Amino acid sequence: MRFPESTKTVVIGAGTAGLSAAKALRQAGIETIVLEATGHAGGRCVTDASLFSTPFDLGGSWLHSASINPLARLVEKAGFALHKRPWTRSWVHILGSNLSSIEVQAFQAYEANMWKAISIAGEKEHDCSTQSVMPRGEWSSTAEHIIPQMLAGDANVTSAKDVHNYANADGDWLVEGGLGAFVKSLHTDVPVCYNCPVLKVDYTKANIQISTQNGTLRTQQVISTVSTGVLGSEIIKFHPPLPNEKTAAINVLPCGVLNKVGIEFYPKWTEATQGQMADYHSSNNEFCSLLFGFYNTSLATGFVAGKFADDLEVEGKGAATDYCIQGLRATFGNDVIKYISHTHETSWRGNVYTNGAYSYAKPGSASARTILAEPLDERIFFAGEATMKDAYSTVHGAYLSGKRAARQAIMALSLKNAQSY
Ligand SMILES: Cc1cc2nc3c(=O)[nH]c(=O)nc-3n(C[C@H](O)[C@H](O)[C@H](O)COP(=O)(O)OP(=O)(O)OC[C@H]3O[C@@H](n4cnc5c(N)ncnc54)[C@H](O)[C@@H]3O)c2cc1C
Structure with a gap:
């Protein structure tokens, strides 16, 4: 899609969290685009059908805790073949x-x-x-x-x-055809700018400036869904820098492999x-x-x-x-x-746009997930598996975190609109 000059909300990353956040925002009538560094959707939940005689999930593949997993309900409803054998x-x-x-x-x-x-x-x-x-x-x-x-x-x-x-x-269920393919199929209507790595998020002014390799765009809100491996590597520069409690949370929730x-x-x-x-x-x-x-x-x-x-x-x-x-x-x-x-x-550490497979909490740091999830300045919101206290390291956790961040963003916009009357 064409790179726009401005939009109401920008979602960074077209993994499961980013896609679910963008879908919820668009359903609420909020103009949103997703900026994705790579050429594909799915992030750490991606299916490659070209490698073997059956599609292969390079990352997430099981619907864990299936009896309480919202994606498991959707897959069942969509009629996909499921493999439920333990x-x-x-x-x-x-x-x-x-x-x-x-x-x-x-x-x-x-x-x-x-x-x-x-x-x-x-x-x-x-x-x-x-x-x-x-x-x-x-x-x-x-x-x-x-x-x-x-x-x-x-x-x-x-x-x-x-x-x-x-x-x-x-329940740990496998989706025939790949979990990555299923998650992608749920979000085909989400507008994504591919091959568009975000380099800088400048939130010093009322309009946030997002700098990318493809140009700069203005927005009112940002939802970051990148992994803690990416946040920790600082390939995205925040200006002003993220507050100390946020960087401390990122450091104690590193991406393992x-x-x-x-x-x-x-x-x-x-x-x-x-x-x-x-x-x-x-x-x-x-x-x-x-x-x-x-x-x-x-x-x-x-x-x-x-x-x-x-x-x-x-x-x-x-x-x-x-x-x-x-x-x-x-x-x-x-x-x-x-x-x-x-x-x-696979080599998930070598992928600069994940820098690891998923987050773990260091001893003494389980509460950091809640700190990471907290919005900043009511304009910058955080989603992604690492922000989920009870569903980290999963695809369904990422999915739910995207919906949560979208709700926070919608609420912040409506408060702002109410105040401007
Ligand atoms: C090997 C492996 C096996 C797994 N197995 C399972 C499993 O069986 N079941 C399960 O539930 N979970 C599993 N997981 C975990 C699951 O895949 C992840 O928790 C989930 O996919 C994370 O989604 P996310 O949206 O939080 O992050 P991501 O999928 O990482 O999405 C973030 C997106 O941001 C993009 N990005 C990064 N930097 C930038 C930038 N600067 N600018 C723009 N975009 C950027 C990335 O390219 C990516 O697309 C597995 C993961 C791995 C690696």
Whole structure:
């Protein structure tokens, strides 16, 4: 679309939060445009249909807490095929040995207890690290590597209270065709200026000036939906600078890393099906989870997370894939590689417009999400997964945060209009 000179409201970022905010504003009759740095909508929830024989979500794919997830209701209503089968471990390899099936069950039971213990501690105690409140036992030194798989930050740097605050409910559903494709389809009427990175937000005057690579535009309000990784990297300059409490909140809610390695098998490999998982722990913090049979096809996904995922990105392209293939060989034997047709790995840290996968709260910092969400000067509003105390790190959290920021912006405009009479 053509770059305008002015508009009532500007939304920065066409991820889930930005799209949902812009849609709500336009439904309220408020002239709004979205400025998006990249050439596509969806941000961290994006489907690529070109990589494998089935569409692949590079970022968010599950509708978590489906029983209370507003997007899950919409997907069901739209009649998309959903895959609701829960995922359980069938294989666990720890430091050179594959566990027996009884041991795998014990490991799985330990994991459930671990999350329960973290959540209980988060409710009762001062805000400590998830690692410090894990029950110690035979499986703890491996199971702590499951924490970054969920939170994107390692056990020693993530807050137990943040885990307690998360609204966990039944159901993790996959959308056939991709969650990214579904979110995009909900927002086709939202006007987006693509390839238009915002460089500066100057809110010194009554009209806010937004500087972009494509020019400058004036607006009354801004909704920022960029990740805390982007806010922390300061590629968008705020003038005057964001207040100290805001920058402090950004610093204690950094973007951790979760990377995916898509692995497509030839259909004749039939050792694992949808819902089955393998964990592979080779040494210290080196760990991956492998999930099989996405959408009942031969597509598997390996996950690497936390500092290990960052280290693999630094090592270079292919390092995460090599590690996941090492895990497959240890679990199924060397012959498994003959059945791999192709692979694709993500590198969310290297993406300057996300600078990581999603936010985690450092110990002592669970309350920072509420501070990050607070409007500034009743003209600058903040949305995005990191601003959601009970639904951070999710697509539905981003969606709800966009709606919340839109409501705040609409309210501020109507107050302003009432005062000008
Ligand atoms: C590997 C991975 C797996 C995940 N799995 C799940 C899952 O299964 N289920 C789930 O619910 N969630 C999952 N998530 C998390 C989920 O994808 C995110 O929480 C959600 O998509 C974040 O949306 P957002 O709108 O807050 O941010 P974003 O999607 O990051 O949107 C922000 C947008 O701002 C743009 N932008 C950045 N800088 C600028 C700038 N200067 N100017 C203009 N635009 C800019 C970005 O390009 C982006 O499009 C996963 C994430 C990853 C990375």
